[in-house]
Structure formats: structure tokens, C-alpha cells
Amino acid sequence: MAVTIKDVARKANVSISTVSRVINDSKPVSDEIRQRVLKVIEELGYTPNPVARSLVMKKSQLIGVIVPNISNYFIGEMLNGVEEIGKMYNYDILLCNSYGELEQELKYLSLLKSKQVEGIIFMTWNLKKEHKEFLEKIDIPVVMINRNTSDINIPSVCIDHFGAAYEMTNYLINKGHKKIALIRTGIGNDAFGVDQYKGYTKALKEHNIEIDESLIKNGDFKLEKAYDSVVEMIKNNNLPTAIFATSDYMAIGAMNALIDNGFKVPDDVSVVGFNDIKLASMYRPKLTTIKQPIYDIGAVAIRIIIKKIKGEEEDKTLFVLPHELIERDSCRSLV
Amino acid sequence: MAVTIKDVARKANVSISTVSRVINDSKPVSDEIRQRVLKVIEELGYTPNPVARSLVMKKSQLIGVIVPNISNYFIGEMLNGVEEIGKMYNYDILLCNSYGELEQELKYLSLLKSKQVEGIIFMTWNLKKEHKEFLEKIDIPVVMINRNTSDINIPSVCIDHFGAAYEMTNYLINKGHKKIALIRTGIGNDAFGVDQYKGYTKALKEHNIEIDESLIKNGDFKLEKAYDSVVEMIKNNNLPTAIFATSDYMAIGAMNALIDNGFKVPDDVSVVGFNDIKLASMYRPKLTTIKQPIYDIGAVAIRIIIKKIKGEEEDKTLFVLPHELIERDSCRSLV
DNA sequence: TTGTAAGCGTTATCAG
DNA sequence: CTGATAACGCTTACAA
Numbered sequence: 001m002a003v004t005i006k007d008v009a010r011k012a013n014v015s016i017s018t019v020s021r022v023i024n025d026s027k028p029v030s031d032e033i034r035q036r037v038l039k040v041i042e043e044l045g046y047t048p049n050p051v052a053r054s055l056v057m058k059k060s061q062l063i064g065v066i067v068p069n070i071s072n073y074f075i076g077e078m079l080n081g082v083e084e085i086g087k088m089y090n091y092d093i094l095l096c097n098s099y100g101e102l103e104q105e106l107k108y109l110s111l112l113k114s115k116q117v118e119g120i121i122f123m124t125w126n127l128k129k130e131h132k133e134f135l136e137k138i139d140i141p142v143v144m145i146n147r148n149t150s151d152i153n154i155p156s157v158c159i160d161h162f163g164a165a166y167e168m169t170n171y172l173i174n175k176g177h178k179k180i181a182l183i184r185t186g187i188g189n190d191a192f193g194v195d196q197y198k199g200y201t202k203a204l205k206e207h208n209i210e211i212d213e214s215l216i217k218n219g220d221f222k223l224e225k226a227y228d229s230v231v232e233m234i235k236n237n238n239l240p241t242a243i244f245a246t247s248d249y250m251a252i253g254a255m256n257a258l259i260d261n262g263f264k265v266p267d268d269v270s271v272v273g274f275n276d277i278k279l280a281s282m283y284r285p286k287l288t289t290i291k292q293p294i295y296d297i298g299a300v301a302i303r304i305i306i307k308k309i310k311g312e313e314e315d316k317t318l319f320v321l322p323h324e325l326i327e328r329d330s331c332r333s334l335v
Numbered sequence: 336m337a338v339t340i341k342d343v344a345r346k347a348n349v350s351i352s353t354v355s356r357v358i359n360d361s362k363p364v365s366d367e368i369r370q371r372v373l374k375v376i377e378e379l380g381y382t383p384n385p386v387a388r389s390l391v392m393k394k395s396q397l398i399g400v401i402v403p404n405i406s407n408y409f410i411g412e413m414l415n416g417v418e419e420i421g422k423m424y425n426y427d428i429l430l431c432n433s434y435g436e437l438e439q440e441l442k443y444l445s446l447l448k449s450k451q452v453e454g455i456i457f458m459t460w461n462l463k464k465e466h467k468e469f470l471e472k473i474d475i476p477v478v479m480i481n482r483n484t485s486d487i488n489i490p491s492v493c494i495d496h497f498g499a500a501y502e503m504t505n506y507l508i509n510k511g512h513k514k515i516a517l518i519r520t521g522i523g524n525d526a527f528g529v530d531q532y533k534g535y536t537k538a539l540k541e542h543n544i545e546i547d548e549s550l551i552k553n554g555d556f557k558l559e560k561a562y563d564s565v566v567e568m569i570k571n572n573n574l575p576t577a578i579f580a581t582s583d584y585m586a587i588g589a590m591n592a593l594i595d596n597g598f599k600v601p602d603d604v605s606v607v608g609f610n611d612i613k614l615a616s617m618y619r620p621k622l623t624t625i626k627q628p629i630y631d632i633g634a635v636a637i638r639i640i641i642k643k644i645k646g647e648e649e650d651k652t653l654f655v656l657p658h659e660l661i662e663r664d665s666c667r668s669l670v
Numbered sequence: 671t672t673g674t675a676a677g678c679g680t681t682a683t684c685a686g
Numbered sequence: 687c688t689g690a691t692a693a694c695g696c697t698t699a700c701a702a
Binding site: 339340341351352355356359361362383384386387388389390391392 | 694695696697698
């Protein structure tokens, strides 16, 4: 059996309260006794039982994280940020993988609550009504990642998707592209797909380029659908000079479709992405893309949680981090 | 305040033990009372406090996982397996990211123990003496991933690296390659790099191909070093007809070096990898590689832990899962 | 079948 | 400054 506070107290000839005091520095203890207790603790190799501690303090030092898929670079890197900052503040991460399924997500949300986690970082592809209902009455801090949560009172950390898409589209236009396809994601209001779309159309309009609906495709963050969309464009003889995919995976899918059909990137068609996952610089040609500060997104998310736990209320609901356009080799200049 | 077992007992007009019995099915309870209690539980929305439960049961329902880096496909996918099976058995995952640093790993190992986790899945790039000392005296189940643990008494789940490398080398030879470079990893005894090396040399010897040390490079799982190794080969005019990299990332690094220097894969040089990470089929040309059952590795690892927790001793120490050679487009036949 | 009461290892309150 | 002692919410002998 592990050694408990009692063992220490007995061996040091003091009461357990005294031991508790020295391990917590909570109340003054005479130096002599403190030393004695410390020595016994050392000898016995005593470590306080965090479970017992949690029970009385009603704190678990646990933060729950729900993600749709761990083996995804964006999510993994965000998790790195969460984990590192969490550990700095002595919080552990309880990991839940929802596979993006509503039912799982709801289940985990209540599971985490029942596990007494002190906060939840919740990442989902689609923020549904059911989520919102739950989130609105939950009494522990929750923060979301890259969702538009302005209608519910949940903080969210993200980048300026509108601005980023606007910037990227302008970049393309400045390179002489006029026929620019958009493979986008997140049609829902909670997602930033709509903001990206607005950024794209705004840039186009400002340059008097007409919006061609046949060049706007819906994707799902993954390669396959983007691949198929491009194959379709090829079949329809409706290839643009540039493709803007709002996720790097989709951009890769687009490039693969092009390459597999004998086109060259960027010589025949330019392709740009969004996120700057590791892969973006590993693929050939290296992908021009929008860099999201992924690690920082995770770090900021958990910082918000910790602040809320400490009772420091933040009134902001959207935490917007800076992005950056990373110019690499997948876009060709037409001018 | 959350509702407790007492509240339920009071409202249902029974003792707390009775409530405990119905929620645990531990002892017979008359049907009438059971219904009554269940109803109250429902009404009050009661969920047992797992912290209190852990305290008395001395079980946390927590399994600690230490990995060197979350944003890595292999690790993420393994984690998917761990998480999914863990949840099936009602275990939660406490995630620790060590960045592969010895000190962090040691810290987490004891942290997890003090957190009363019931088992630990420990993944590291290098299994050092310090780890072994710790692991030898720890009294909770630990399992490792892809390490050769035959000298300590810790189970490890892996594939047959010797066989896989042998198979791949033979594949290359059968395609007519004779000048085959090896970019390998894990020189230590705990790692399977040595086994892979043996598989490679065995195949070569069996075909009377002399081993050319100038074609054997040490890598570190990452792209950069492999990239540099290949650049060096190019500079030295010592390019083989095929490169076997023992990680897909390194294979990509090798291909990038080739492509960036004007060579074509596989037309000029063939490249094959190891692991079959997602990227392997996303890159162009698609990478021929050895597929490790990554998800299953995680799943098996946690199953072993759970079995050990239940006291079902396993005497095996190496759990070898099947691998598969996946033939794609990065290798050309010379015959 | 049900209830009483003794823990589990801490922290916190209140006397001394 | 120090020590009893009552919680925290739950499980589990032991009694009834």
C-alpha cells in the first residue's frame, strides 16, 4: 500500500493537520517541525493522493479535450499547445476522440462533466443545435476552436478567416489569375467557411471579376472530395487557372487530381491552400498557403480555460490570432 | 452543488447503501425499490462522483499515455486505437507529451503514478537506462510501443521489423535493383533499427550483393536528415537505383531531395518507405511502403494493459502484429 | 432485502 | 503554532 499522510504524521510525531500544512504551505508551521516532517516525507517517499485531494477540494486538475480525430496534424499540433501549457499550470489532459459524431460528442460532454473536469476544450466540425443546448447550461468553462460562437456565450479561438481568404484571393488576382476556383468547407453559420467565402467574393468583386458558381465547390476538409471536384472540372473542360482550397488537405487532393491527369502544378494550374500543416512544405510543389498559428490556438484555448477556472472573467467571446500568407511554389504568376 | 447519492437516498426514502447497490448492481435489491431509486436518479439527473468512487476503490479508471509528439500521424493514429478501446472499457486517457526528452519522460512517469493511473502506455524514441531502472520497479502495468523490451520485463507491441525489412529488400532486388541504399533509424539495442538492418543485409547477402557501407545512412525518422543524406549521395555521384528508408517521412525527404535536384521518382531512382502513414498515399508518386497496423498497435497495447489490470497475466513480452508490403508507384522495375 | 457505520486520504474549521 | 475532528461522496462489511 502506498504511504499516506497518516504514516508521515505518525513517524514525524505530529498530527496529520500539521503534515497537511507543510505540504500545502497553508498555515504557519514552526521551522523545526517543518524540517522534521519534510525529512520524513523524503524518507517515506510520500506523495499526496490527488484523488483524495480532489474529493475534498472539488477540483480534479483535469481538463477535458474533445476532438474529432487525433491523427490529424492540425489537431495534434493544437493538442501539443494545450498539453504543454496545461502541464505548466499542473493540469492534466483527458483526451476524448469523437470521430466527429454528434452522439459521441454529446456523450463525452456529459462524461467529462461527470468526471469533474474543470474545463473543456471542445473541437467539432459542426456545431449543432444539440451542442448549443448542452453548452448553454453547462456550468464549467468551455472553449471552442475555430468556430463562430458569437450567438452562444462560449469563447472560441480562431483566426480572421474572412481576412485570410480575402488576402489569398487578392494574392491570386495580383498574380494575374481571373478564373479562380474555390473549394470550400463549412457551410454552416457556426463555421468560418462562410467568412472565407465572403473574403473570396469580396476580393473578386473589388476587381470586377464575376463570380462563377460553377467554380465553387463544397469540400469537407479531406482530400477525396476535393480530388473528385477537380476531376469533374477537368471532365467538364472547366479548369480555372488557379484553385483556392480552404484546407491544405483539399489543396493536396486538388493537386493530385491535376497531376494524375497529366497537368502540371503550377505550370498549368496554380493551387493554394489554407492552414499550413506540416505536409504543405513536404509536398512537391511546396504549397502556398495561409498559416494558422496552430500550436498557439491550443495554447490560447487552455489559457482561457485556466483563467476562467480562476474566476478571471473574459468578456471577449472571439479570440482572433494572427495568420500569415506563406508563399511557396504552387502558384504561378500570369503577369 | 451537484446532486449526490445522499440526495437520491433521501428523496427515494432509502439508505445510501441501497442507492449504491442499484447503481452498481452489486447486491440484490427488490424490484420495487430499484424502480423507485432509478426514477429518482433520473429525476435528479444524478451521476455518481467518480472521484469519490476512485478514492474508496483505489482505482482511477485512468490510463496514462506518454508519447514524444502528438502531431505525428503514427502517434495520433495509435492514440486513436488506444482511446477507442479504452473508452469501451470505461478507461480515460491521460495524455502526456514528452517531446522525447528523457527528463520529461521520467517526470511524467512518476507524475502518472502519483495520479493513480492504473496503467501506462509508454512510447519513446530511445529507451534508456534511466527508463529501465524506473520501469523495473514500477508496480503498475506498463506497455511500450515498437521497442525491443526483451531484456526488461515490460510488454511491447510491434511488428516483425526484421521480416519486413527483409521482405522489402527482396522486393527491390526482385525488381532488378542491386545498388540499394538504406536510410535507417534506431541504432540502439532497444530499437528495431538493428533488426531492420539485419533484414536488409540478409536479403542482400542471399543474392550475393555486396554491402556497400557508403550507401547506408543514419536517419532520425524525420525528413531533413534523409534529405541531406540523399543530397550528399548526389554530390558524391553515388546515387543508388533504389533507396529504402525505414520511415515514410524519411522516404519523402529522400524523394524531395531527388525531385529538387532534377531527378525523377521512380524513373531515375526508386524510393520505398516504412510505416504507411497517411501521407504515403497522398504524396506523388504514391509511396511503396511497409504497412504497420498502427491503429491496432494502440488497440492491442491498451488491451494488454486492461488485461493486466484485471490480473490476467500474460507471459509474452513481445506482441508481434502483422505487417504488409503495399505496392504503389515509387518503385520502378529494372527487369 | 435493507440499513448502519466504518473507512478511503485529504483539507478545513475550530479549539487549545 | 498545533491537534482533534468533521466533512468530501462513495463502497462495503456487518447487522438487522
